[in-house]
Amino acid sequence: MILDLTYRSLDAPWWPFVFILLAGWLPTDIWRFLGIASAGGVRDDATAAKLARTVATALVAAVIAQLVLYPSGELAKLPTWLRVASIASGFGTYVFGGRRILAGIAVAEVVLVGGALLLGAAGPR
Amino acid sequence: MAAAAPGPNDRDDEDGSTVFWVLQGMRGILSTPALILSTAMIGFAGLAREAGLGWLEASFMSLMIWALPAQIILIGAITAGTSLAAAAFAVALSSLRLTPMVVALAPELKGPRTRRLTLYLLSHFVAITAWVFAMERVGRVPRDMRTAFFAGFAVTLTLANTVLIAVVFNLIGQLPALVTGALAFLTPVYFLSSLYGSARDLAGRLALVFGMLALPLAHAVAPQFELVVAGLLGGVPAFVIGRWLEARRAP
Structure with a gap:
């Protein structure tokens, strides 16, 4: 069954693109097209819309936690506490430092890279 | 609202005016929100590389989805080895918010002679950055030029970032491994801050x-x-x- 396949199930070079279309493009653009189809027609249900927005926010928050707690690649070699300290310092800078996203990103990166260099955990290869 | 358009009726002049508004929209990719989005896209390129995707897959994903949360979720699903059905379900949940956004934007973009097909095509380019940009500025654009203005901004933004991802993805290969990790870490910081702000x-x-x-x-x-x-x-x-x-x- 195609629905049970994963990104790496098939060896064919076209499969990743089909996977991206079916698991990414279709379930995204379908909502945009629905928006055009229903624009001006459907009465908007404020409660349902708010619940959908709240669940979507929690979903992205879960992704953030996933990226910080269970990353892949190079980040996985750094200790969890360093990744948590990095995002916490960046977010703290954003919230208390005048709501500038770029400033928060810069602080988080300095903590992450500085910590990694101090620990020597990601030495040269 | 609709009456304000001082647009010429002459065919040639109208074409010249369309080009003008497309260019006005394109200029928007130098705005601060667009530059912040590019930073996040650089992060996406790093993330996709860390997850083991190729540069073509990463650029294709961004072009076809064009909604960063959905892209990040799909990367997460690929890393975790999630089935197609479960990945599509998670992406669908995160992209649901696009419907109310499009419902709100479509009447603003629509002119007296706008075809439905044009709106369907343009809706693909609606994501948070383009939506905020358009909702802010489209009121100052003559109504029959709004689709041109939006297309100038949103399509250019999408294509420019698709190319950016391809370039950054390939440059990362030349950089130390720690830099790849640092670029991948741009994404969670960006999302946490911008979600909290919005x-x-x-x-x-x-x-x-x-x-x-x-x-x-x-x-x-x-x-x-x-x-x-x-x-x-x-x-x-x-x-x-x-x-x-x-x-x-x-x-």
Whole structure:
């Protein structure tokens, strides 16, 4: 069954693109097209819309936690506490430092890279 | 609202005016929100590379989805080895918010002679950055030029970032491994800050906290579906508690 396949199930070079279309493009653009189809027609249900927005926010928050707690690649070699300290310092800078996203990103990166260099955990290869 | 267009009726002049408004839209990719988005896209390129995708897959994904949360979720699903059905479900949940955004934007973009097909095609380029940009500025554009203005901005933004991802992805190969990790880490910081900034109500902020707390739990219980489980586990209580607290606060 195609629905049970994963990104790496098939060896064919076209499969990743089909996977991206079916698991990414279709379930995204379908909502945009629905928006055009229903624009001006459907009465908007404020409660349902708010619940959908709240669940979507929690979903992205879960992704953030996933990226910080269970990353892949190079980040996985750094200790969890360093990744948590990095995002916490960046977010703290954003919230208390005048709501500038770029400033928060810069602080988080300095903590992450500085910590990694101090620990020597990601030495040269 | 619709009457303000001082647009010429002459065919040639109208074409010249269309080009003018397309260019006006294109200029927007040098605005601050567009530059912040590019930073996030650089992060996406790093993330995609860390997840083991190729540069073509990463650029293709961004071009076809063009909604960063959905892209990040799909990368997470690919890393976790999630099935097609579960990945599509998680992406669908995160992209649901696009419907109310498009519903709000479409009447603003629509001119007297705008074809429905044009709106369907343009809707693909609606994502947070383009939506905020258009909702802010489209009111100052003559009504029959609004689709041209929006296309100039949103299509250019999408294509420019698709190319950016391809370039950055390939440059990363020349950089030290730590830099790849650092670029991948741009994404969570960007999302946490921008989501917190755009959360309009208490429920939104609670959802941010609950969603993050729920993830380790979901990871332990149902690693295959951890994103969807954490989204529901965090989102539904946030909605209920947010409503309850706001109702109590109101006299």
